Amino acid sequence: MSVPITIRNITKRYGDTVVIPDLSADIHDGEFFTLLGPSGCGKTTLLRMIAGFIDIERGTIAFGDQVINDVPVYKRDYGMVFQNYAIFPSMTVEKNVMFGLENRKVPKTDAERRTLEMLAKVKMEHLAKRFPENLSGGQQQRIALARAIVINPQVLLMDEPLSNLDAKLRIEIRQAIADIQREIGITTVYVTHDQEEALSVSDRIAVMNAGEIQQIASPEAIYRRPFNQFVAGFVGxxxxxxxxxxxxxxxxxxxxxxxxxxxxxxxxxxxxxxxxxxxxxxxxxxxxxxxxxxxxxxxxxxxxxxxxxxxxxxxxxxxxxxxxxxxxxxxxxxxxxxxxxxxxxxxxxxxxxxxxxxxxxxxxxxxxxxxxxxxxxx
Incomplete structure (x- = not known):
């Protein structure tokens, strides 16, 4: 079951440099929420704070009613898709997708059924016995997506998942991601610097600059009615x-x-x-x-x-x-x-x-x- 994410007054510093000064946002249950901004704006830092890879110095982040500041990474109920796929080269496609289910002690029969269902969703069931070295970049990213959501997490986090793909594949895979996210209805936080990508897949976009969110709105509103000149100049x-x-x-x-x-x-x-x-x-x-x-x-x-x-x-x-x-x-x-x-x-x-x-x-x-x-x- 997916949940909303509530972020309140979070701060992150590296030495004397304040990366995120005081940031708040509400991410709705089941929505595709994109963090968009230039390199160094703090979007990946924010995502990694949600994931637990970076400590929250001040403020709170909650999944539903549960504040997760002090919850260890392995106990936070999310799936994550990385920029570099992070799939296991020594495992077949099927075993890669099943990995999280086995870690959660899901019975074998149930794990196999859920794995095959998920491979069908990402159109990879015919490649279940192949190893990653025999897959294209787009196919590997589909496997990474399947592995992240087969465990039925509350939240899906995606960190620039398409940046290593060529232009044609990016369009294909971003549409697959959007289709699957809407079918499953999972709360998704997606990081990108690609404006077209953000406009095409998001329910709402948060445009970031210098660690602050400049505007949160639908893709149409962000493009047609930017709140300030930064948003107007960065998006389109x-x-x-x-x-x-x-x-x-x-x-x-x-x-x-x-x-x-x-x-x-x-x-x-x-x-x-x-x-x-x-x-x-x-x-x-x-x-x-x-x-x-x-x-x-x-x-x-x-x-x-x-x-x-x-x-x-x-x-x-x-x-x-x-x-x-x-x-x-x-x-x-x-x-x-x-x-x-x-x-x-x-x-x-x-x-x-x-x-x-x-x-x-x-x-x-x-x-x-x-x-x-x-x-x-x-």
């Missing part, structure tokens, strides 16, 4: 433009960008005032090609055809560079290097930040428990 690509708030602010005003482009906007918070200097963040796909000059334009310096869309790098008259994606549908006019493009913005999709990097869009929150520092992070 965002173009930034300086702007000034026009009159009648407070949710019914507009913005003027350098160059004179104006944008009516009804999503600003009520406390935003006319004359405030802000930063407008625009995803590459949220530009609109205009038929006449708008005050927002650029000259194509680089064009990349990517199948479903074309990606342009534009230089604007003020010396700025920005990225624009255009649908490559049949019949759409595609631009060439050297072409000048007049643009507009999709007002529904833009994000606006104040000088500290915090969102000014109404209704967007970090959803971070007990950690107000994320509000000012940039």
């Amino acid at each position: 690509h965002s173009n930034s433009f300086d702007a000034t708030v026009l009159e009648n602010a407070g949710g019914r005003g507009g913005l003027r960008l350098a160059g004179g482009y104006t944008l009516a906007l009804d999503t600003l918070r009520a406390d935003v005032a006319a004359g405030d200097e802000v930063v407008v963040s625009v995803r590459p796909e949220n530009f609109v090609v205009a038929d006449s000059p708008t005050g927002l334009s650029g000259t194509v310096r680089l064009r990349q055809f990517l199948g479903a869309h074309v990606q342009y790098i534009l230089d604007d008259p003020h010396g700025r560079e920005f990225l624009v994606n255009q649908s490559a549908d049949f019949g759409t006019r595609l631009f060439e290097i050297g072409d000048s493009i007049d643009l507009g913005l999709d007002a529904r999709a833009v994000n606006v930040f104040d000088g500290s990097g915090r969102t000014l869009i109404e209704g967007v929150t970090s959803n971070v428990v007990g950690n107000d520092r994320a509000a000012a992070a940039s």
